Amino acid sequence: MTDTQASIAHPGVNPETQAYWDAAAAGRLLVRHCTSCGKDHFYPRAACPHCRSAATEWKEARGSGTIYSYSVMRRASPPFAVAYVTLDEGPTMFTNMVECDLDTLAIGQAVEVTFVPANDGLVLPVFRPR
Amino acid sequence: MATYDRAFIAGVFEHPTRKAADKSLGQLHAEVAMGALADAGLTLDDVDAYFVAGDNTNLYPLSFVDYLGLKLKVIGATDTGGSAYITHVGQAVEAIAAGRCKVALITLAGRPRTGGAAANPAPDWQLPDVPFEVPYGREVINAYAMCAMRHFYEYGTTSEQLAWIKVAASHHAQHNPNAMLRNLVTVEEVLASPMISDPLHRLDCCVVSDGGGAIVVVAPEIAKTLNRPMIRIRGIGDAVKHQAGGDIDLTYTATRWSAADAYAQAGIGPGDLKYASIYDSFTITVLEQLEDLGFCAKGEGGRFVSDGNLISGVGKLPVNTDGGGLCNNHPANRGGMTKVIEAVRQLRGEAHPAVQVPNCDLAVANATGGWLGTRHAASTIILERL
Numbered sequence: 100m101t102d103t104q105a106s107i108a109h110p111g112v113n114p115e116t117q118a119y120w121d122a123a124a125a126g127r128l129l130v131r132h133c134t135s136c137g138k139d140h141f142y143p144r145a146a147c148p149h150c151r152s153a154a155t156e157w158k159e160a161r162g163s164g165t166i167y168s169y170s171v172m173r174r175a176s177p178p179f180a181v182a183y184v185t186l187d188e189g190p191t192m193f194t195n196m197v198e199c200d201l202d203t204l205a206i207g208q209a210v211e212v213t214f215v216p217a218n219d220g221l222v223l224p225v226f227r228p229r
Numbered sequence: 230m231a232t233y234d235r236a237f238i239a240g241v242f243e244h245p246t247r248k249a250a251d252k253s254l255g256q257l258h259a260e261v262a263m264g265a266l267a268d269a270g271l272t273l274d275d276v277d278a279y280f281v282a283g284d285n286t287n288l289y290p291l292s293f294v295d296y297l298g299l300k301l302k303v304i305g306a307t308d309t310g311g312s313a314y315i316t317h318v319g320q321a322v323e324a325i326a327a328g329r330c331k332v333a334l335i336t337l338a339g340r341p342r343t344g345g346a347a348a349n350p351a352p353d354w355q356l357p358d359v360p361f362e363v364p365y366g367r368e369v370i371n372a373y374a375m376c377a378m379r380h381f382y383e384y385g386t387t388s389e390q391l392a393w394i395k396v397a398a399s400h401h402a403q404h405n406p407n408a409m410l411r412n413l414v415t416v417e418e419v420l421a422s423p424m425i426s427d428p429l430h431r432l433d434c435c436v437v438s439d440g441g442g443a444i445v446v447v448a449p450e451i452a453k454t455l456n457r458p459m460i461r462i463r464g465i466g467d468a469v470k471h472q473a474g475g476d477i478d479l480t481y482t483a484t485r486w487s488a489a490d491a492y493a494q495a496g497i498g499p500g501d502l503k504y505a506s507i508y509d510s511f512t513i514t515v516l517e518q519l520e521d522l523g524f525c526a527k528g529e530g531g532r533f534v535s536d537g538n539l540i541s542g543v544g545k546l547p548v549n550t551d552g553g554g555l556c557n558n559h560p561a562n563r564g565g566m567t568k569v570i571e572a573v574r575q576l577r578g579e580a581h582p583a584v585q586v587p588n589c590d591l592a593v594a595n596a597t598g599g600w601l602g603t604r605h606a607a608s609t610i611i612l613e614r615l
Contacts, residue, residue, distance in 0.1 A: 111354030140474035142361040148474035168382070168479055170374035172366065173424040181371045183477060190475025193362045193603070206382040223364055 112221070118157055119143055124222040128212045130188050132158035141190035160188050162212035163229060167191050171201045184210055184226050198227035233494065235326035236333075237452035238318070238460040238612065240269025240445035241570045243551075245407045247558060249439035250343045255296045257338035257441045262297060265443035270455045271332060278303035278330035280317035282310075282337070282563070293336070303330045309469075309606035310598030311508055314444065314565040316608045319465040321446040331448040338441030339561020358472075362603065370434065370511070372602030374426040376479040377513035381428060383480055383528065388428050390531035391512040392419035394548075395432050395555050397539035398509065402552025404583040409436045410556040433512040435554035435564070442566040444573075458577045463591075464495030464611035471604035480528075482514075482597055483607035484521035491593075491609040492523075499523040502611075503589045504575045505546055506568035508596035509553040518595050519548075522609070541584040550575065550584035565596035565608065576614040590614045 112120050122129045131143035135152030139160075146153050169182035180196040182204075196204055197215065210226040217223045242264030249257060258281075266272055276299055281290050283306075290306040303324045307316055314337055321333035352363045380386045396416055402408035414432060422432040452459055468486035492498055499522055507522075509515045516530040524546055525533040538544030551557045551571040554564045572594040574580045580589075592612050599605035 111360035113355070113360075115357075116360065138474075142358060142472075142475075144357065167477065168375040168379040169427075170371045170378055170429075171427045172368070172371055173427065175366070179366055181365055181367065181375065183375060183479075185477075186475075191472075191477040192475065193365055193367060195365045206379065217364060225365075 115145055116143055120221055122157070122159070123214060123224050124220070126214055128160045128162050128224045129157045130160045130186065130190060131155050139188040139190055141186070141192045158188070160186050160212070163187050164210055164226070166196070166204065166206050166208045166210060168206060169196060169204050171204070180204055182226065195225045196227065197225045233461060233463040234449055236322040236446050236448060236462055238444060238462065238569070238573055239447045239452055239455050239457055240265040240267070240271065241443070241573045242268055243407075243442045243558065243567055243570045244338070244440040244560065246440045247407065247409045247438040248342050249340050254338055254340060255293070257340070257439075258293050258336045259297055261338060261441045261443035262334055262336050265445045266334070269445045269447065269457060271445060271447075273297060273299065275332045276334045277301055278305070278321060278324055278333035280305040280321060280333065280335040282306065282313035282317070283308035303333070309608070311510065311563040311565045312596040312598030312606045312608040313563070315465070315569060315594060315596050315610050316467055316606070318444060318446055318462065318569065318610055319467060319608070322462050322465065325446065325448045331451050333446040335444045335446070336441065337443070337561055337563060337566040339563070340439045341437050341562050342439045358603065367603070368426075369600060370426045370429060372600040373511045373513055374429045375602045376517065377428050379479040380513065380517065384531065386516070386531035388420055388430070389416055390535050391433055391516060392416040393534045393536070394509065394512040394515045394539065395419050397534070397537060397544070398549055398553045398555035400537070400540045401550045401584050402556035404581040405552045405557055408552040408557040409438055410552070429511055429513065435510050435559045436556065437562065438558050438560055440558060440560035442560065442570050444566070444569055459615040460573055460576055461613045461615055462610060463497070463613045464491035464493070464609075466490030466494070466609045467606065469604070469606045479602060480517070482517045482521050482601060483605060484518045484595055484597065484609060487607040487609040488522045488595065491611050495611040497591065497611065502591050502593050504550070504572065504586045504592040505548050506572045506592070506594040507548055508564040508568055509549060509555045510559070510564055510597075512555070514597060514601060515548070517601065518597065522593065522595060541586060547584070547586050550580050550586070563598075565594075565598065568594040568596055569610065572612055576612055
């Protein structure tokens, strides 16, 4: 069992993504949804990267997905796992795997979001086995 | 005149140092500049175009133009990381073809080994991706490791196969007196080296070295007056691959696109190439680029690199005959410069006799810049000896 790295730096809240971090602090994972092309994207931005439309809005993700890829940083102390998780909504996001056996992580593994406190009162969405 | 006769590489120089505690960054830039110009039979006074990337800091192009005392008509400072130096060659060709300049100098220098630069520089939180990646412990190696992990999953690629890329580099480096690592290594030794970030071991990683290199690109009328082999820039391509809003695929690189453009310009295919310089920040970087350059089908890279296939005189495709970044040199944490330099050596017949490819008349240098696992550029250049 392990957690994310001990010291998490300031995630750099800005006006474009303030709502994302506010939601994370409340235990909700948001993606950005385009009402023009219907696709979700990540990381969230004001204009849709798929169709360029500015008709985008926040959407709460189900919080479940599968591991697209991962790597355990064996030289770190303690070791921790970075991962790309493909959300059920479609987009794949950079994250950490927590509350898991680092030796049994696998691509395709079903995972669910959880939240860990970071510095400055901010909260990071991370994932654990489902 | 064919479109690819617009400019020629007339001079190259790789700094022999790998640890430059006794030299400043300015000195390193100046020494590689003079080295490449001397190789071409030119001087700093002949230079009217200069290209440099972000291996320096704070208005770096102007600082080094000042330091070198250049009088310029063209200045370029595109920074895409390790691929920037191949991109600069393309930009030099365009500027020369447009009649804006005749002698373009491209330099790279850095001192990461003695503390001049970090492989993981402090993040700029205003960059849009940084808040969504850096807090999770994103580093160069885990971004590349996730590419390898996915390639393993989709295609059955193995750590043993990746290790062959390092083994080939060591076979070449044993003949390079300037190489940082000259000892032969085996597949078993790569696998026994410490795991850094699954599935990449310590020996899957390139060296960290001080030093640098330079390239001189000249107009045809200048090239003809120099007593040097004419190295023609026959094709060049640039591309960028990113996360596409979350539609991520880590099994290929932007080389897929940059190589297609370079081949189309050159009117040749991968089967025509006698030698390949391929940026080897990590073993997986080489494997994906080899596939994307079309030397084998996507997913076949593991089998392609095995059993010494990249070793000059042994395999079908000699790769990085200087020992590459894995064993020879990785100045300023940027690999594109030395890739062009060794390709030029091969085409001139000036590589070490033990690794020289016979009748090497057509070669490719390919580099990625930035991070394969997040967002990166690729630049491909096809060079021909006239």
